[in-house]
Amino acid sequence: MQVISSNNNSRKLKMDKVVDVLIVTYNSSRTLKKCLQCIKNAVPYNRIIVGDGGSNDRTIEIAKHEGAEVYSFPRKDNLIGRIRYKLAEKAEKDWMLYVDSDVYLYQNFWTIMRCLIRPNVGMAFAVQDSPARTLNTYLTSRKLGFITFGNTIVPRHLMLVCKEMLNLNGGEDVFFAKFVKKRGYEVICLNEHLSFHDKSEEDLDRKFSRWARELGEEKLLMKFILLELSNIRNMACMTIKDGTISDTSILLRRSWKMLSSFIEGLKAP
Structure with missing residues (x-):
């Protein structure tokens, strides 16, 4: 995995690359509204697509109110890897941005991350801030091999050929990183704090x-x-x-x- 820092040249690229934003939810009503509002303020998105795993709170209501498309994946389909894959099937753009429902993108997120949309990149994400001490240590330590789908851009075609995602319920981020690296693509962790992971x-x-x-x-x-x-x-x-x-x-x-x-x-x- 490559760890890089952004530079001034990357920030001069035009805001002409849009993505479909994909979010997996489950009883996410506490954080989802702010998550969606941050996306809308920071990313030139095409569509925001939510895959819900059977929430019984106000998650779906909030998602629809904020203009997201919502698809339900109850019972046997409620596997996080499967939902991520099925959302990719519904996307349209060549690149997708996965955002966790309790992650808030900072205003400069896309200004910096867009430089990583390149033919040789298979997965790219940035380190996150967090109120949880153990999670914050994990997210900021290069020694731990941090991998996430929390604020991650992915080429759609690579996700669609990774059929194994359909049977994964946890650890799908690490699996996908290994999958794309075996095919000769880069997995990049941008060494800048570009989002906040609201998990205690x-x-x-x-x-x-x-x-x-x-x-x-x-x-x-x-x-x-x-x-x-x-x-x-x-x-x-x-x-x-x-x-x-x-x-x-x-x-x-x-x-x-x-x-x-x-x-x-x-x-x-």
Whole structure:
């Protein structure tokens, strides 16, 4: 993965390249309105397309009110990789911008990111700010190999040939990065803070616990072990980076909650 910094030349490009913006949602009512408003203020988009995984709050209402197209992916179709792929099928432009529903793009996002729309680029994104200490450490550390779909431009044709995305529910960002690199394209992490990821430690706890419970319900032990190992890896890397164990208690607690949720899933009828 290439890590680069923007320069003045990249900022002189004309604002003539538009993208389709793709957003995956699930009970995103707290953050979605601001997410969409930031996109509309920062990006010369063609369409904003939302794929919802079965929200039971005001997510769909907010998306429609802000002018987004909304498609529902309930039950067996509620896999984040599958939703990302299906949204790419509905897009029109050669390039797509994936934005997470709890990510707010800064005003200068597109002014800088547009320089990365090049024939040899298969995936490009920028580092993010975050209120969650563990996530902020992860997002800003080059040693951790940061990969995300949170603020990411992707050529549409590459996504459409990556059929494996249809069966992925988590880890699809890392999988896609490996996929495009094997085909000779660059994966670029722009070393500038161009968005804010509005996710607290409590949000992260709930997210990982939900993933763990779903894996338990489906009796997917090996996938759960990989999820736990990923959390433990982050714990070790953060400790090495900071020279302290300041974040390990948070990650240890998260690891225990994931195990408890997985067991609950196993017991579910």
